[in-house]
Amino acid sequence: MTLYAVGDIHGFSAQLDRALGLIDADGGPDAQIYFLGDYTDRGPDSRGVLDRLIAGRDAGRPWKFCKGNHDRMFQRFLEAEAENDDRIGSGKSWFHRALGGSRTLGSYGLDGEAQGFLMNGGVETLASYEVDGRSVSKAELARAARDAIPEAHRTFLEDLPLFHETDDLIFVHAGLRPGIPLHEQDEDDLLWIRKGWLESSADHGRLVIHGHTALDFPAHHGNRVNIDGGAGFGNPLVPVAIEGGSIFTLDEDGRTPLEPGR
Template sequence: MTLYAVGDIHGQLGQLELALARIEADGGPDARVVFVGDYTDRGPDSRGVLDLLVEGLTAGRNWVAIKGNHDRMFQRFLEMGEVHDDRIASGKGWLHRALGGQRTLASYADPEAASFAHPANGGIETLLSYDVEIDGGDRLERVAEAARAAVPDAHLRFLQERPLMHREGELLFVHAGVRPGVALDAQDEDDLLWIRDPFLMDERDHGPLIVHGHTALDAPEAYPNRVNIDGGAGYGRELVPVAFEGREAFALTAAERERLRPA
């Protein structure tokens, strides 16, 4: 059976729709699709992306959607008003422009409700115009309260219910990677969502082929023990879906089905 995978989407609804159209053209309307997380942040329409995924899963589409680190940050902001994660070495919070939380909130803004996320005139536009990140105090709590009111319950449940990994046959889907040398059933959640080194530099066989995103490239790439399918949609590059036949991977480009050969 052909299995399809979609890398980090980051609010790029148009790119997601194009990727799904390519998958359907290659494998039909009931194709098995695994999404590896990071549905939100940076791009213009995180709300639209979650709408599409929630509607598809509710309708019984043959999809699996696992959790990414940006999805957990959005979830924690809604649940607890948290904007910081210990795994971000720079100390930047979710509402920093580099992380993209502001753009996620903007996608939920009601243009007729100027008070969304901030009581000042301009609402969310005022929030987005700040040069300094909102990372604490009453202002942050007002933003969180407004976000909780604006984000549909179905979107929060979607974020809460995502699994951290998914295995099918010879493939293991995770968001960021695995800790080398640790049994797959003993992996730490933070590693599954955030790891780069030592995973990216490790050449050992992990058992199944690891299919992951998180570390943005210019296009999907294959390695002997893993395939990175994050082609950088969060930075404006194309969201290229990948088809798997066993451990063999094929990028579904605009022109063709292109074999990804391990470097």
């Protein structure tokens, strides 16, 4: 059986449509697809991305979803007006342009941006925010967001699993802490890990398919395959097919083998 995986989409719904078309051409409409998270932020149409994923799920497509760190930041802002995460070493706010929270809210009709930030102990927080030419507080912005964002989208974000597994594969957003059993992994590591993971050559028992760390193109590292090809930074979204232990990238010309070390 061929499985498919899609890495970080980051609000680029047109790229998602293209990737789904490539998978459909390779495996048909009933293809089993694993989505690895970071559906939102940076791109112009986070709402459209979630609409497509939820519609596919509700239509009975055999799709499985993992939560990404950006999805959790979006969720936490809606739930608790949080704009920071302890795993962001720079202290940047979710509303900083590098993270893209403002573009996510804009896709729901809340067009605006931060007008300034305050720094407190190295942590950046909103000083002011403008929506449609009007200055609003963070609490006002959060209330407006909760009103604008469909309940189905909020429930989707809340219910996202942290990983999926098969006999031979582990699907997760960021990666694993080496040496720790899968079901004992820390949530923050599953969503954020880089140090201690990317440089590890440890055998994790199964091949790990992940995203989170943007590359210019998916890469096979032997014990893991990073399929975040940088769609959040303007690169094409590259889906992969997994069959018989082999990994293939998909484009309009079909399959290309993705070999370890390449």
